[in-house]
Amino acid sequence: MTKSEEGLWRAVVIVAVLNLAYFVVEFSVAEIIGSVSLLADSIDFLEDASMNFLIAVALGWTVARRAVVGKLLAGILLIPGLATLWMAWQKFSLSVPPEAIPLSLTGGGALVVNLSCALLLTQYRHHAGSLTRAAFLSARNDALANIAIIAAGFFTAYTVSAWPDLIVGLGIAVMNADAAREVYTAARDEQKVRSPMA
Numbered sequence: 772m773t774k775s776e777e778g779l780w781r782a783v784v785i786v787a788v789l790n791l792a793y794f795v796v797e798f799s800v801a802e803i804i805g806s807v808s809l810l811a812d813s814i815d816f817l818e819d820a821s822m823n824f825l826i827a828v829a830l831g832w833t834v835a836r837r838a839v840v841g842k843l844l845a846g847i848l849l850i851p852g853l854a855t856l857w858m859a860w861q862k863f864s865l866s867v868p869p870e871a872i873p874l875s876l877t878g879g880g881a882l883v884v885n886l887s888c889a890l891l892l893t894q895y896r897h898h899a900g901s902l903t904r905a906a907f908l909s910a911r912n913d914a915l916a917n918i919a920i921i922a923a924g925f926f927t928a929y930t931v932s933a934w935p936d937l938i939v940g941l942g943i944a945v946m947n948a949d950a951a952r953e954v955y956t957a958a959r960d961e962q963k964v965r966s967p968m969a
Contacts, residue, residue, distance in 0.1 A: 779895045780827055783906060786888045787823035790816045793884045800877045806869035807862050807933075807940035808920050809877055811855035812913070815943065816881070818851050819888075819909050826906055841958030844905040848951035852944035859940050866933040874936065875924025882917035885910050905954040912946045919943075 794816035801809035822844055829840045889910035895903050919939045926935035 783823040791820035804869040815851040845955035852947040855944040868933045871928035878920030885914040
C-alpha cells in the first residue's frame with residue numbers, strides 16, 4: 772500500500788467511525804421527536820459508515836474488483852432514499868410536525884460531522900475511482916441535506932406544520948438517487964477502461 776493509499780485508508784476509517792457514532796445520536800432524536808428527515812438522514816449515516824468500512828477493505832483490490840464494488844455501492848446509496856419514501860408515505864396520513872428546536876440542533880450536529888468527513892475526503896475524491904467518489908459524494912450531499920434539515924426546523928417552528936420535514940426528507944431521497952447514478956456511471960466507466968486490457 773502506497774503512502775497515498777495509507778492516508779486514504781485512515782481517512783475512510785475515521786469517516787466510517789464518525790458516521791456510525793452520529794447515526795446513533797440522530798436515530799435516537801428522530802425517534803423521540805418523530806422526524807422523517809432526521810430518520811432518513813440517520814439511515815444515511817448508517818449507510819455511509821457501512822460504505823466507508825467497505826471502501827477501507829476494498830482499497831487493495833484490482834481496478835476491476837473495485838468497479839464491481841462501486842456498482843454495489845451505487846445500490847447501497849439508494850437504500851436511504853427508498854426508506855425515506857416509505858416513511859414519508861406513512862407521515863402523510865398522520866401529519867404531526869416534529870419538535871423544531873431539536874430538529875435544527877440535530878441537523879446542525881450532523882452538518883458538522885458531514886463537513887468534517889467531506890474535508891477529510893476532498894483530497895482523495897479522485898483516488899481509487901468509484902469507491903472514493905462514492906464516499907466523497909455521500910459526505911457532500913449529506914452536508915447539503917443537513918443545511919436543509921436546519922432550515923426545516925426553522926420553518927416548522929414558524930408554520931407548525933409537518934410539511935417542511937416531509938419535503939426535506941423527500942429531497943434527501945432525490946439527492947441519494949443522483950449520487951447513486953454518478954457512482955454507478957463511474958464504476959461502469961472503470962470497467963470499460965479495464966475491458967480492452969483484459
